Amino acid sequence: MLGQFEELFSRAGVTLRLPAKHETKETGLSATHIRALRLASALVARRGVELPLGGTDICLPSFLIDMESLFEEYVIRVLVQHLPTHEVAGAEEATKSLFDDIDAPIANPDIVIYRNGAALSVGDVKYKLRYTREDLNQVISYALSYDVGSAVLFLPALNEGDAGLTTIGRIKGIQVYQYALWLGSLHLSQEAERMATAIGAILPALPQE
Structure with missing residues (x-):
């Protein structure tokens, strides 16, 4: 605020x-x-x-509330609820070595989305109005480490018009996005479902049986 x-x-x-x-x-x-x-x-x-x-x-x-942690937990819970065909893990569950050949440092993105145990996308949640170059570098390094095709920076939207998924750019086969969630909506559950639908749409399609 x-x-x-x-x-x-x-x-x-x-x-x-x-x-x-x-x-x-x-x-x-x-x-x-x-x-x-x-x-x-x-x-x-x-x-x-x-x-x-x-x-x-x-x-x-x-009480003073840690809004960054609360926002992160909310985004994770929304994705868990609305992406039932995928596994959504937080930083603690998804932590791994950043590099392939050494144990340290670790990679601990706020969100990793899996399907059948294979990582598909990573995300970082930032309770701020704009992402920084450092935020961008970090989420790209996570995407490289997890060998995924997309990375998302989740931020709160300043207004309703700014809400939604936008493309930041593409690098080495990784599509980088920003999702701005409008927390001021009178219909927050609909905004949450809209976010999950947008994230689901950037994930690889389920294989045809």
Whole structure:
């Protein structure tokens, strides 16, 4: 959510930054406003909040959720549910050596899609507005390691118009895609099914019996 606000502010020519100490004045504010101000400062600074260990600087009325992990788990569950003819594995189940001849480093893509034990596609889930060159390099290296024909970067869409599957490019027989999932939809289950259908369409067809 903070990233989306940053995107909107950036378009308006406004820079979001952490104020200096002398710019933050708590005098005259209520206790509720002071808590909100300190929490906002922590979020802008991207500082973590440890619970339940001591401290009274920041009080939280609710939990802070790790949206990156939650988004990753959601994407995996959607693919598992809607691709019943395939096996969808997360990073822990699909980990292998990155190279063919040595054990380290390891390859641990967020998602590997198999059929009958053979890897077909890999994916990485990023809870950010845009993928980076590093993200792109990583998912391509995973695709090479798993010897698959496609790789997908899953991101949340900034708006409904940006949602869907787009082609990034092709390299050494690997088709690289981005899938942007619109989490703001009033019909999220339909958006989820749309995503799974799009991913299923890029996988090799089932052999004819």
